[in-house]
Amino acid sequence: MIQEKIKKIYKVKVSRIEKVSSNSHLIEIDLPFEIDIKAGQFISIYCNGLTLRRPFSVYYHSGNKIGILFKERGKGTSYIKSLRTGDLIDITGPLGNGFNIKNKKSLLIGAGIGVAPMAFLKSELDKRGIENLFACGFLNKNEIPNNINIDKIYTDDGSYGETGSVLNYTERLINQFKPEIIYTCGPYIVLKTIAKTAQEYGIEVQVAMEKVMACGIGICRGCVIDVKKEGKIVNATVCKDGPVFSGSEVVWQ
Ligand SMILES: Cc1cc2nc3c(=O)[nH]c(=O)nc-3n(C[C@H](O)[C@H](O)[C@H](O)COP(=O)(O)OP(=O)(O)OC[C@H]3O[C@@H](n4cnc5c(N)ncnc54)[C@H](O)[C@@H]3O)c2cc1C
Numbered sequence: 257m258i259q260e261k262i263k264k265i266y267k268v269k270v271s272r273i274e275k276v277s278s279n280s281h282l283i284e285i286d287l288p289f290e291i292d293i294k295a296g297q298f299i300s301i302y303c304n305g306l307t308l309r310r311p312f313s314v315y316y317h318s319g320n321k322i323g324i325l326f327k328e329r330g331k332g333t334s335y336i337k338s339l340r341t342g343d344l345i346d347i348t349g350p351l352g353n354g355f356n357i358k359n360k361k362s363l364l365i366g367a368g369i370g371v372a373p374m375a376f377l378k379s380e381l382d383k384r385g386i387e388n389l390f391a392c393g394f395l396n397k398n399e400i401p402n403n404i405n406i407d408k409i410y411t412d413d414g415s416y417g418e419t420g421s422v423l424n425y426t427e428r429l430i431n432q433f434k435p436e437i438i439y440t441c442g443p444y445i446v447l448k449t450i451a452k453t454a455q456e457y458g459i460e461v462q463v464a465m466e467k468v469m470a471c472g473i474g475i476c477r478g479c480v481i482d483v484k485k486e487g488k489i490v491n492a493t494v495c496k497d498g499p500v501f502s503g504s505e506v507v508w509q
């Protein structure tokens with residue numbers, strides 16, 4: 257089983273790297289062959305000497321190219337930012353479960369860097385002709401990545417779109433768009449609030465969770481969260497059982 261997982265390690269070439277907003281960068285890599293990737297799945301990148309690989313959601317996937325949208329935080333992301341076109345990097349993936357796409361009128365809500373897997377999901381829904389609305393919140397207009405296809409934008413400081421957190425608009429979005437399912441990714445508080453609101457409206461919701469990860473493949477148990485299964489509370493790993501969970505199964509803290 258571990259061998260099966262290790263097969264997913266690839267040495268890949270960076271085909272593009274650029275700053276796409278005040279606080280995010282895009283890195284595009286060429287895979288040696290085409291692989292299937294579901295929106296919501298992630299890859300983890302070996303960062304030059306750091307023991308733990310760093311996980312990143314797939315932002316787009318087309319043919320043998322994968323795009324990752326990332327924010328610089330510490331040593332790992334600073335290393336990724338320093339890469340140049342033509343450099344070789346070591347990735348594993350695709351990892352995790354991904355969104356379980358339903359043929360239902362879909363509301364997509366992203367916040368901050370959580371926009372990345374939602375943009376991929378939107379492109380998948382569009383390909384399948386599933387009606388959707390993609391709403392996203394940022395701190396300000398400078399944080400909005402270039403060339404991104406978002407239907408409704410909210411900024412905390414009102415510098416673009418409507419003013420305030422996307423959370424202030426969730427109920428309005430539900431009442432106006434009348435989704436049958438909500439998919440979301442962003443900070444924990446955003447996921448928790450949207451899951452609760454969706455439950456109040458009786459709407460199915462899928463949340464893409466984030467946890468600091470070590471192995472990334474379900475072995476170390478470093479990324480467990482509590483979920484409800486058949487009336488019991490059990491552990492689930494964000495890296496392997498997730499990162500996408502039903503909002504109603506997560507035991508929110
Ligand atoms: C499934 C998944 C998907 C992700 N997708 C993206 C993505 O698309 N784009 C992106 O920019 N980031 C994403 N992240 C977060 C990304 O993995 C971290 O920002 C990265 O590992 C930080 O590495 P670093 O060495 O630069 O920072 P570190 O030095 O490791 O950490 C710097 C700071 O960031 C915090 N941090 C580190 N890892 C995480 C994490 N996993 N979640 C929350 N905070 C963290 C640390 O607590 C610390 O405060 C994702 C994380 C997960 C688990």
Ligand code: FES
Binds near residue numbers: 468469470472476480
């Ligand atoms: S990071 Fe090791 S089990 Fe999830």
